[in-house]
Amino acid sequence: QVQLVESGGGLVQPGGSLTLSCAASGFTFSGYAMHWSRQAPGRGLEWVAGIDYDGSTTYYDDSVKGRFTISRDNTKRTLYLQMNSLKPEDLALYLCAKDFSKLILVTPPPGYDYWGQGTQVTVSS
Numbered sequence: 001q002v003q004l005v006e007s008g009g010g011l012v013q014p015g016g017s018l019t020l021s022c023a024a025s026g027f028t029f030s031g032y033a034m035h036w037s038r039q040a041p042g043r044g045l046e047w048v049a050g051i052d053y054d055g056s057t058t059y060y061d062d063s064v065k066g067r068f069t070i071s072r073d074n075t076k077r078t079l080y081l082q083m084n085s086l087k088p089e090d091l092a093l094y095l096c097a098k099d100f101s102k103l104i105l106v107t108p109p110p111g112y113d114y115w116g117q118g119t120q121v122t123v124s125s
Contacts, residue, residue, distance in 0.1 A: 002026040002114045004096050009119030016086050020119060022079040022096030030054070030074035033099035035109060036081045038092035039118070046092075047108035049081065050099070059107045064090075086123045093118040 008020040020036070035050040049070040050059040058070050069082040079096050097112035 002098065004098065004114060004116035006094065006096055006116045006119040009094060009121045011122045011124065012086055013125050014086060014088055014123055016123070017082070017084045018086065018121060020081040020083065020094055020096075020121075022081075022116060024077045024079065024096075024098070027098065029072075029077040031102055032113075033102055033104045034070075034072060034079045035097045035099060035104075035112065036068075036070060036079070036094060037097055037112075037115070038090075038094045038121075040089075040092040043092075045095075048094070050104045050107060050109065051079070052104055053102035057104070059104055061108070083121070086121075088123050090121060091123050093120050 003025045005023045012018050033052050036048040037045050038048050039045050051070045055072050067085045071080045095115050095118040097115035100113045
């Protein structure tokens, strides 16, 4: 079955950095676009970034553009999110999600095929 397992979250001070990872199994990872989304306390799911199946094209929400970098290693079946210059408003549960297709046609995407349980990111001094 499809499994997406996030890791790398934690507590970081404002201005700090974290790198999140998402280990994928149960499907042909290299054949699908992938996304990172987040859910802050009391808010709905917010799309953060997406990457096409081969890593050739990436997409970002304006709120993280220039600070976050999404990448993937298809040989390791792993998705990454490098987060720099973190702000208190980045505090959220971060989830990786599998797209229905290999290419991202619209952002934010209308839905996800599967998503993981998430990893918590806390930004606080």
